[in-house]
Amino acid sequence: MTDLQMSLIAAGGVFIVGVFTYNKWQEYKAKKSVERVFASEHEDVLMRAGSGSDTVHPGGARHEPSFSLDGDSTPDHAAPAGAYGDGDEPETPVVRTADASTPPEELATALVDPLIDCLLPLALEAPARGDKLLPALQKLRLVGNKPVHYIGLAVSGEWEPVKHGGVYTKLQGGVQLASRTTALNELEYSELVQRLRAMADEIGAEPEIPDMMEVMQEAKNLHRFVAGHDAQLGVNLQSNGAPWAINTLIAALEKQGFDVRPDGRYVMPDGEGGHLFSLSTNVTLAEETTSRLTLLLDVPCVAPARDGFGSMIACAKSMAGRLDASIVDDFSQPLADQALAEIAGQVQEFYADMDRNDIPAGSTRALRLFS
Structure with missing residues (x-):
C-alpha cells in the first residue's frame, strides 16, 4: 500500500470521526434545548408546590398537593381582549347543547357563539329553503380539528339552526377559534376562506371574510385562556x-x-x-x-x-x-x-x-x- 493510499485512508478516517462528533454535538444541543423548554414552562397542573409534607418532589422537598390555576397569575393567560369582559380523522365533537324545549335563538347561540367563534356572515341573494342549503353546508363542517357551524335568519325573524323545511333570508357561519389542543392557524383559515367561497357560490351567497390578522390574534388569545x-x-x-x-x-x-x-x-x-x-x-x-x-x-x-x-x-x-x-x-x-x-x-x-x-x-x- 502506497503512502498516498495511507494518507487518503487516514484523511477519510478523520473526516468520518469529525462528522460523527459534529452530529453528536448537534443531538446534545437539541436535547438540552428541549429539556430547557419543558423544564421551564410545563409544570404538573395538578401537583404544584404548596406547604406541608404529603407529596415527595425531586430534590427531597416535600409538599402538599395543590390545585393549579395556570394563567391566573400571568398576563400570558389572560382572557382575549374585548371577548371576556365588557358584556358584550375526524368528526365534529358532540356537545350537549340543549333539549327540544330550548328556544331557537338559544340553540343558535350555542352553535355560532360570538365569544368563541369567528363569525362568517353570508348574505343570500334571495330567501332559500333549508333543504337546498344543507347539502352545501355539509361540505364545510370541519377545518383542521375546528368545527364549523351555521345558523339562519328564518322568515319568522328568529335565528335558528338551519333545518329542513325552514326558509332563511340570511346565514351566519362560525368556525371555532380554538380547541383544547390548538388555535385556528393561518393555513386552516386560508383553507376555510377558499372552501367558504366555493360553498357560497353554490348556494348563491356573498360571504363577508374577516381580516386574517385580527382572527389569528383572537384565536391565540382564546387558546391561551383554554391552555391556562x-x-x-x-x-x-x-x-x-x-x-x-x-x-x-x-x-x-x-x-x-x-x-x-x-x-x-x-x-x-x-x-x-x-x-x-x-x-x-x-x-x-x-x-x-x-x-x-x-x-x-x-x-x-x-x-x-x-x-x-x-x-x-x-x-x-x-x-x-x-x-x-x-x-x-x-x-x-x-x-x-x-x-x-x-x-x-x-x-x-x-x-x-x-x-x-x-x-x-x-x-x-x-x-x-x-x-
Missing part, C-alpha cells in the same frame, strides 16, 4: 394487599355506579348523558390484575353545581373501603382530608375565575372549548 384553564384532577387508589383481579374489579365498579363506554373507559354518569369523572385501571387489556386505580376529573367540563370533585372523593373513599385500598397521590403518598379540603377550595376559585370570563365550567361554551 385546562385542568384535570386525579386521585389514586392503591391496593393495601394483593393486586385486584380485573374480572372481580369490573363487578365492583358496576356496583359503584360506573359505566363502561365504547372506548373502554369507565365513567361515572351525571344523569344527563355526560359524566362526572372517569376511572383508569392503569393496565392494558391483556393484563389480568392491577394494584392501582386512578379517578380523574376534567375540571372545566363539569358544572360547579354537580360538585364533581366532591363526588369523586366520596367515590374514592367508598371504593377504598370496599377494596381495602389507600387514597394516594401520583407519588404514592397518602392524601389526607386536610389536603383534599384545600384542593376543593382551590377548585371553587377555579370555577369562579371561569365564571368571571363568561365561560362557566360545564357550560356548552366550555364543553365546546375543552372537548
Whole structure:
C-alpha cells in the first residue's frame, strides 16, 4: 500500500470521526434545548408546590398537593381582549347543547357563539329553503380539528339552526377559534376562506371574510385562556394487599355506579348523558390484575353545581373501603382530608375565575372549548 493510499485512508478516517462528533454535538444541543423548554414552562397542573409534607418532589422537598390555576397569575393567560369582559380523522365533537324545549335563538347561540367563534356572515341573494342549503353546508363542517357551524335568519325573524323545511333570508357561519389542543392557524383559515367561497357560490351567497390578522390574534388569545384553564384532577387508589383481579374489579365498579363506554373507559354518569369523572385501571387489556386505580376529573367540563370533585372523593373513599385500598397521590403518598379540603377550595376559585370570563365550567361554551 502506497503512502498516498495511507494518507487518503487516514484523511477519510478523520473526516468520518469529525462528522460523527459534529452530529453528536448537534443531538446534545437539541436535547438540552428541549429539556430547557419543558423544564421551564410545563409544570404538573395538578401537583404544584404548596406547604406541608404529603407529596415527595425531586430534590427531597416535600409538599402538599395543590390545585393549579395556570394563567391566573400571568398576563400570558389572560382572557382575549374585548371577548371576556365588557358584556358584550375526524368528526365534529358532540356537545350537549340543549333539549327540544330550548328556544331557537338559544340553540343558535350555542352553535355560532360570538365569544368563541369567528363569525362568517353570508348574505343570500334571495330567501332559500333549508333543504337546498344543507347539502352545501355539509361540505364545510370541519377545518383542521375546528368545527364549523351555521345558523339562519328564518322568515319568522328568529335565528335558528338551519333545518329542513325552514326558509332563511340570511346565514351566519362560525368556525371555532380554538380547541383544547390548538388555535385556528393561518393555513386552516386560508383553507376555510377558499372552501367558504366555493360553498357560497353554490348556494348563491356573498360571504363577508374577516381580516386574517385580527382572527389569528383572537384565536391565540382564546387558546391561551383554554391552555391556562385546562385542568384535570386525579386521585389514586392503591391496593393495601394483593393486586385486584380485573374480572372481580369490573363487578365492583358496576356496583359503584360506573359505566363502561365504547372506548373502554369507565365513567361515572351525571344523569344527563355526560359524566362526572372517569376511572383508569392503569393496565392494558391483556393484563389480568392491577394494584392501582386512578379517578380523574376534567375540571372545566363539569358544572360547579354537580360538585364533581366532591363526588369523586366520596367515590374514592367508598371504593377504598370496599377494596381495602389507600387514597394516594401520583407519588404514592397518602392524601389526607386536610389536603383534599384545600384542593376543593382551590377548585371553587377555579370555577369562579371561569365564571368571571363568561365561560362557566360545564357550560356548552366550555364543553365546546375543552372537548
